[in-house]
Structures are given as C-alpha cells and as structure tokens.
Amino acid sequence: MEIAIIGASGYTGGELMRLLLNHPSAEVVAATSRKLDGTPVASVHPHLRGLTDLAFRNIGAGDIDADFVFLAVPHTAAMKVAGTLVERGIRTVDLSADYRLSKEIYEKTYGVTHEAYFEAPYGLTELHRDEVRGASFVANPGCFPTGATLAAAPLAHLAHTIIYDSKTGVTGAGNTPSATTHYPNVGDNFSAYKWTSHRHLAEMKQEAARLGSTARCYFTPHLLPVNRGILTTAHILLNEPMESKEVETLYRKFYEREFFVRYQKPTLAAVRGTNFCDVAVESEGDRVVAVSTIDNLVKGASGQAIQNMNLMCGFAEGAGLCFAGMSP
Ligand SMILES: NC(=O)c1ccc[n+]([C@@H]2O[C@H](COP(=O)([O-])OP(=O)(O)OC[C@H]3O[C@@H](n4cnc5c(N)ncnc54)[C@H](OP(=O)(O)O)[C@@H]3O)[C@@H](O)[C@H]2O)c1
Known part of the structure; x- marks a missing residue:
C-alpha cells in the first residue's frame, strides 16, 4: 500500500517514516513539506539516511497519488485538506485535533471556527476498535x-x-x-x-x-x-x-x-x-x-496512527509495531 505523509518534516511525520520502514505491507511514496520542496528527507531526519531516498515535495491534497494519507500537520491545517482526501476516496488518519471532538466543543476549546466538519471515529484503538475497523477517516487522539x-x-x-x-x-x-x-x-x-x-x-x-x-x-x-x-x-x-x-x-x-x-x-x-x-x-x-x-510520538501519535491504519485496511493490528524498546 502506498502512503503519503502530509507534514512529513515535523516530529510525528518523521516518526511515521521511521516506523513505516518496517511495515510489511506499506511503503511511504510521498513526504510533503511546504518549505523544503526538493530537499532530501534525510537532511531533516538524519536517522533515516540510507533508509529512504525520498525528497520532500510541496504538493497539496489534490495532487497526492497514494492509497493512504497521514495528516501530520497542526490543527486548522488538517481541516483545509481533509475534505479533498475524503472526496478522492483516500483513506486517512489525521494526527491533529481537528476531528477529535464534536464541532461545538472543538470550536470552544480551540477558539476557531471549524470550516469543514464531519464526524470521524476517535482512534484510541483499544477503546474504539470496532469503529476504527474499516473506517475511511480516523481522528487520532492527542498524546x-x-x-x-x-x-x-x-x-x-x-x-x-x-x-x-x-x-x-x-x-x-x-x-x-x-x-x-x-x-x-x-x-x-x-x-x-x-x-x-x-x-x-x-x-x-x-x-x-x-x-x-x-x-x-x-x-x-x-x-x-x-x-x-x-x-x-x-x-x-x-x-x-x-x-x-x-x-x-x-x-x-x-x-x-x-x-x-x-x-x-x-x-x-x-x-x-x-x-x-x-x-x-x-x-x-x-x-x-x-x-x-x-x-x-509513538503510542501518543504515529504508532497509534499506524495501529489505526492497520485496522482500517485489514492488516494485522500490530503490523510494523511489534518491537521492543531499548533497555537500559
Ligand atoms: N508531537 C507530539 O507528540 C504529538 C502527539 C500527538 C499529536 N500531535 C499532533 O500531530 C500534528 C503534528 O505534530 P508535530 O509534533 O509533528 O508538529 P511539527 O513538528 O510542528 O510538524 C508539523 C509539520 O506540519 C507542517 N505544517 C505546519 N503548518 C502547516 C500548515 N499550515 N499547512 C500545512 N503544513 C503545515 C510543517 O511542515 P512545513 O512547514 O515544512 O510544511 C511541520 O513540519 C499536530 O497537529 C500535533 O498536535 C503531536
């Protein structure tokens, strides 16, 4: 499955790229950044050098050519592109806060008007597995x-x-x-x-x-x-x-x-x-x-986002995520 990461120059974007290197069924084919068009991903994420040849591209949601998208951008930026991805039938996990709350609570909490609201499953996977499974758009929880x-x-x-x-x-x-x-x-x-x-x-x-x-x-x-x-x-x-x-x-x-x-x-x-x-x-x-x-950055963001992707796409829930940390 081909993956695009919108906002790939940030911390959660870099973490998605790191984790997806080991996913058996998914490959990152596009990493977007508005500021770093043409720059190798490894120049911002040096731990990925030698593991990816991708360069950042400054492309919008309408130009994404992928099966699945992660939105790793700040709140209010995600709502500007979510509708396009849904219309194009591209399954998406949004790591921002834009679709985690009801419209009313979101607007009160974040002090902004939601320009493109729709309801999405809340991807705290252990508690909402049935809603996430097979969904086309999931709101990933806050850390x-x-x-x-x-x-x-x-x-x-x-x-x-x-x-x-x-x-x-x-x-x-x-x-x-x-x-x-x-x-x-x-x-x-x-x-x-x-x-x-x-x-x-x-x-x-x-x-x-x-x-x-x-x-x-x-x-x-x-x-x-x-x-x-x-x-x-x-x-x-x-x-x-x-x-x-x-x-x-x-x-x-x-x-x-x-x-x-x-x-x-x-x-x-x-x-x-x-x-x-x-x-x-x-x-x-x-x-x-x-x-x-x-x-x-993992269970609190990119790892849980991949856990949700796995359920949305019918992969094993732990695909690409079953590894130990470092000790000590
Ligand atoms: N950090 C965490 O622990 C964590 C945990 C859970 C959820 N989250 C959420 O995940 C999202 C990403 O967090 P992060 O920590 O990775 O943030 P970050 O390090 O600040 O990276 C966000 C990236 O989004 C891009 N961006 C910024 N403003 C944008 C805009 N208006 N339109 C399009 N792209 C824009 C930037 O790339 P360019 O400037 O290069 O385009 C930037 O690299 C946020 O919504 C955050 O709340 C973060």
Missing part, C-alpha cells in the same frame, strides 16, 4: 488523552472525580523552537504549564463520558527535561471503597487481551520508541492511583 484515558478507563465509570497529572517530554510541542522549549529553560528544570486550561482536557472528558463515567475530570501537564515520553498519574476517586486486590484484578482483566497495553510498573524508559502503554495501579479504599507511560 496526553491517550495515556490518561488508558490509565483511568477500567474504573472511570465507578469514580466521582478523576485528576490527571501528566509529565511530558519536549517533543510534544512539535519542532518549532520557542522560549518554553529553549534548552536552558527545559534542561535541568521542571515546571507545570496550563495548570487548569490545557486543551486536551476536552478529549479526556469526552472519553470518560463514553466510558459511562459522570466523574469530574481535571488535568495539569508538566514539562520534563527529556525528549520523549509521558507519565500520567491518574488519581481516581471512587464512589465506594474497593479492595486493593480487586482493583488490580480489574485492571489486569481489562487489558489482558491488549498487546499494546501491559500491566507492569510504568517507566518512560520501558516504552520509549515503542507503541506500548504500561499501566499499573495501587489503591487505598476509595482512592486509586493509576500510573501510565507512553512514548508521545
């Missing part, structure tokens, strides 16, 4: 909502409050430099940001509701001095106390058939570069602490 929702999903319906406390690596902000991501401000440092107002809270609330939860949800992100990874501590406050053993058993059972969600003490190192989400839980009466880790 924080992926790790947070997987941490809370088994118990969300029994909680009155869920507080997500997440720590992320710097690549979550994309490849455009800013004062926040400037090395002296990040290295040897640790800080909270958007303490009460991060946009990803809307997705977390949406997913909690879909899990049958009426819990109030809160979210505070923090910036870690690492490149990749998100560790989320979900404080799940239950309506009724539960035995610790029962809580652990419930988590283990919930994920026992999920290859990409492993029940073990989560660390960033164990999931780095992989599509795994590690989850574990400890509890005390009505207070459950669930911790998850993901690589924001």
